[in-house]
Amino acid sequence: MTLLLRSGQGVLTLLLCLVALVRLPLLAPDAPFPFGMETTALILLLIAIGALVSFLPIGRLARVSVLLVTAHLAAWLLIGGISGNEGQARLSYFLLIAASWLLGWRCISELAEIKPSSRQFTMALRLLIPAIFGAWILILWEAITRGAGIPFILLPPPSAIWDRITGSLPILAADVRQTILKAVLFGYLVGCAAGFIVAILADRVAFLRRGLLPIGNLMSALPIIGVAPIMVMWFGFDWQSKAAVVIVMTFFPMLVNTVAGLGASGSIERDLMRSYASGYWQTLCKLRLPAAMPFIFNALKINSTLALIGAIVAEFFGTPIVGMGFRISTEIGRMNVDMVWAEIAVAALIGSVFYGVVALAERATTFWHPSNRGG
Amino acid sequence: MPDHITRTNLRTHRTHGWPHRMTASPASVVSARKLGLTFQTNDGPVHALSDVDLEVEKGDFVSFIGPSGCGKTTFLRVIADLEKNTGGEISVNGMTPEEARKARAYGYVFQAPALYPWRTIENNVALPLEIMEYSKAEQKQRVQRTLDLVNLAGFGNKYPWQLSGGMQQRASIARALAFDADLLLMDEPFGALDEIVRDHLNAQLLKLWATTEKTICFVTHSIPEAVYLSTKIVVMSPRPGRVTDVIESTLPRERPLDIRETPEFLAIAHRVREGLRAGHSYEE
Ligand SMILES: Nc1ncnc2c1ncn2[C@@H]1O[C@H](COP(=O)(O)OP(=O)(O)O)[C@@H](O)[C@H]1O
Ligand SMILES: [Mg+2]
Numbered sequence: 115m116t117l118l119l120r121s122g123q124g125v126l127t128l129l130l131c132l133v134a135l136v137r138l139p140l141l142a143p144d145a146p147f148p149f150g151m152e153t154t155a156l157i158l159l160l161i162a163i164g165a166l167v168s169f170l171p172i173g174r175l176a177r178v179s180v181l182l183v184t185a186h187l188a189a190w191l192l193i194g195g196i197s198g199n200e201g202q203a204r205l206s207y208f209l210l211i212a213a214s215w216l217l218g219w220r221c222i223s224e225l226a227e228i229k230p231s232s233r234q235f236t237m238a239l240r241l242l243i244p245a246i247f248g249a250w251i252l253i254l255w256e257a258i259t260r261g262a263g264i265p266f267i268l269l270p271p272p273s274a275i276w277d278r279i280t281g282s283l284p285i286l287a288a289d290v291r292q293t294i295l296k297a298v299l300f301g302y303l304v305g306c307a308a309g310f311i312v313a314i315l316a317d318r319v320a321f322l323r324r325g326l327l328p329i330g331n332l333m334s335a336l337p338i339i340g341v342a343p344i345m346v347m348w349f350g351f352d353w354q355s356k357a358a359v360v361i362v363m364t365f366f367p368m369l370v371n372t373v374a375g376l377g378a379s380g381s382i383e384r385d386l387m388r389s390y391a392s393g394y395w396q397t398l399c400k401l402r403l404p405a406a407m408p409f410i411f412n413a414l415k416i417n418s419t420l421a422l423i424g425a426i427v428a429e430f431f432g433t434p435i436v437g438m439g440f441r442i443s444t445e446i447g448r449m450n451v452d453m454v455w456a457e458i459a460v461a462a463l464i465g466s467v468f469y470g471v472v473a474l475a476e477r478a479t480t481f482w483h484p485s486n487r488g489g
Numbered sequence: 490m491p492d493h494i495t496r497t498n499l500r501t502h503r504t505h506g507w508p509h510r511m512t513a514s515p516a517s518v519v520s521a522r523k524l525g526l527t528f529q530t531n532d533g534p535v536h537a538l539s540d541v542d543l544e545v546e547k548g549d550f551v552s553f554i555g556p557s558g559c560g561k562t563t564f565l566r567v568i569a570d571l572e573k574n575t576g577g578e579i580s581v582n583g584m585t586p587e588e589a590r591k592a593r594a595y596g597y598v599f600q601a602p603a604l605y606p607w608r609t610i611e612n613n614v615a616l617p618l619e620i621m622e623y624s625k626a627e628q629k630q631r632v633q634r635t636l637d638l639v640n641l642a643g644f645g646n647k648y649p650w651q652l653s654g655g656m657q658q659r660a661s662i663a664r665a666l667a668f669d670a671d672l673l674l675m676d677e678p679f680g681a682l683d684e685i686v687r688d689h690l691n692a693q694l695l696k697l698w699a700t701t702e703k704t705i706c707f708v709t710h711s712i713p714e715a716v717y718l719s720t721k722i723v724v725m726s727p728r729p730g731r732v733t734d735v736i737e738s739t740l741p742r743e744r745p746l747d748i749r750e751t752p753e754f755l756a757i758a759h760r761v762r763e764g765l766r767a768g769h770s771y772e773e
Pocket of ligand 1: 528529530535536537555556557558559560561562563564730
C-alpha cells in the first residue's frame with residue numbers, strides 16, 4: 115500500500131494504460147496512416163516502464179532520468195503518428211497522451227524535490243523545470259488540436275505556427291523593426307525619461323506637485339490607448355504616432371512612481387543629510403534617488419508591458435503596410451490565423467526578454483533592498 | 490516650590506534685559522540661556538523644553554539623562570539646527586545653530602545607525618566627506634583612520650545589513666568622526682544594544698574621546714552609562730522638559746571599567762538617581 119502511495123501519478127498512469135489497451139486501436143478504422151502494431155506496443159511499454167520505475171526506491175536522479183526519457187519519447191511517438199490523421203484520434207489515443215503527461219508531471223515534481231548541491235546545478239534546475247512545463251503545454255496543445263481535428267481558424271497547432279514563423283522570417287523581421295525598434299523603444303525611452311524629469315521638477319516646484327500629481331494619478335488609471343486614433347491624426351500613419359501613444363502611456367506611471375519614490379527616504383536619513391549641510395542636488399543624488407530606485411524600476415517594468423501593448427494596438431488605427439499590429443489586423447481578416455499567432459509568439463518572446471532585461475537591471479541596482487538581499 | 494522661585498527669578502531677569510548674551514566663555518561650545526521650545530500640535534502646545542540654561546565647555550563629555558519625553562532629543566536637535574527654539578538663546582561655537590550647521594561644526598549620531606543600505610561601510614563613512622568635497626585621496630585616508638578608530642578595519646567592504654547592530658552603530662560613529670567636527674552629538678547611540686556590547690562600546694567611546702579631544706553631548710537612559718562616561722551630567726525632567734540638576738563629575742579622566750565599583754562612582758550615581766526622583770515626584 116505504501117508502495118502505491120509513493121507515486122499517485124504512477125498508479126493513475128497504469129490504470130489509463132489498461133483502459134487504453136482495452137480500447138485499442140488508437141485511431142479511427144478509416145485513418146489513412148494507422149499506428150503500426152509495434153509502435154503501439156512500444157508506446158504502451160514506454161509508459162508502463164515509466165510508471166513502474168516511479169515506484170522503485172532507486173536514486174532520485176535515476177528515476178528522474180527514466181521518467182524524462184519515457185514520458186517524452188512516448189509523447190513524441192504519439193504526436194508523430196497523428197500527422198496525416200488529423201481528427202481521427204480515438205479515446206485510447208487521448209488516454210495515452212494523458213498517461214504520458216502524468217509521467218511528465220511526476221518528473222517535474224521529483225525535480226522540484228531535488229536539493230541542489232552546487233550553484234550551477236541550481237541554475238540548471240531553475241531553467242529545466244519551467245522548460246519541461248512549457249514543453250508539456252505545447253505537447254498537449256499539439257495533440258489535442260491535431261488529434262481532435264480542431265478547425266485551423268479556431269486554434270492552429272503549435273507546429274503550424276512554428277512553420278509559419280520560420281517561413282516568414284523576413285516579414286516578421288520587418289514588422290519587429292517597425293513596431294519594436296522604432297515605436298516601442300523610442301516611445302519607452304522618451305516616455306520614461308520625460309516622466310522622470312517632470313517628477314524631479316514637480317519635487318522642486320510646489321505648484322507643479324499640487325497641480326500635476328492628482329492629474330497624473332487620474333491619467334495613469336485611464337485606458338490611454340483610446341488616444342491612439344487622435345495620435346494618428348496628429349502625427350501621421352508612420353511609427354511616430356505609435357511612439358506618441360507609447361510616450362503618453364508610459365509617462366504617467368513613471369511620474370507617479372518616481373514622485374512616490376522621492377518621498378520614500380526616511381526622516382533620520384534626511385536629517386543626516388541636513389546635518390552635513392548637504393545641498394538639494396547632493397541629497398537628491400546620494401539619498402533620495404537611490405531610495406527611490408525600487409519605485410522607479412517598478413514603473414520601468416509596468417511600462418515595458420504597456421509600451422508593447424500600446425504600439426501594437428495603436429497600429430490597428432492606421433499604419434503603413436508593415437508592423438506587428440498591422441499584420442495581426444490584416445491577416446486575421448484574411449483568415450491567416452497562423453500568421454496572427456506567429457506575431458503573437460514573437461511579441462510574447464520580445465516582451466519577456468524586455469521585461470527580463472529590466473528585471474535583471476533591477477536586481478543589479480536594488481540588490482540592497484530587503485526583498486532582494488537573499489538572492 | 491522651587492519652580493515658582495525660578496520663574497520669579499526669570500521675570501526679574503527679563504526686566505533687566507540680557508546682560509549675559511555674549512559673555513559665554515571663549516571655550517564654550519554650546520551655550521543655552523532660558524532656552525524654550527514649544528511644539529504646536531493638534532492636541533494643543535507641547536512644551537518640550539523650557540528655561541534650559543547650560544554651558545558645554547570644550548573637551549567636556551556631557552550626558553543628558555531623564556525619563557522619556559523630557560526633551561533630551563529635542564535639545565540635541567536644537568543644537569544641531571534640526572529644530573528651531575521658540576524661546577531663549579542658544580549659540581554653538583559662538584554662532585547660531587544654523588551657522589554652525591552650515592560650518593559643519595558637529596557630527597550627529599542618531600538613535601538608529603541610519604546607514605545607507607546601498608553603500609558599503611567604507612562608502613557610508615565616506616558620505617559626509619563626499620558631500621564636503623574632500624579629495625579622493627583624503628577620503629580614503631580618513632575612512633581608513635576612522636574605521637580603525639572604531640575597530641572596524643577589515644569590514645569596509647561589507648554592506649550594513651551584513652553587520653551586527655553594534656558594528657552598525659560603530660560605523661555610524663565613524664561616519665560622524667570622519668570629518669573635522671569638534672562636537673559630537675549622540676542620541677542614545679547604544680540604546681538598542683545588549684549590556685555586554687554596550688560596556689565594550691562605552692569603554693571604546695571613552696578612549697576615542699581621549700584620543701580625539703572632541704566635545705561630546707550624549708543622551709542616555711542609563712545611570713551607570715552616564716556616570717561612567719561623563720565629565721558633566723545633566724539631569725532632566727518632563728512636562729515641561731527642563732534641567733533639574735547639573736552634576737560635575739569628580740572621577741578622573743582615565744576610567745577603567747571597574748571604576749564602576751568605587752564609592753566615588755556610586756556616590757555620583759546616587760546623586761543622579763536623587764535628581765531623577767526629585768524631577769519625578771514633582772510631577773504628582
Ligand atoms: N516633532 C514633534 N512634534 C510634536 N511634539 C514633539 C515633537 N518632537 C518631540 N515632541 C514632544 O516633545 C517632548 C520631548 O520629546 P523628546 O525630545 O523626543 O524626548 P526624549 O528624547 O527625552 O525622550 C515629548 O513630549 C514629545 O512628544
Ligand atoms: Mg529621545
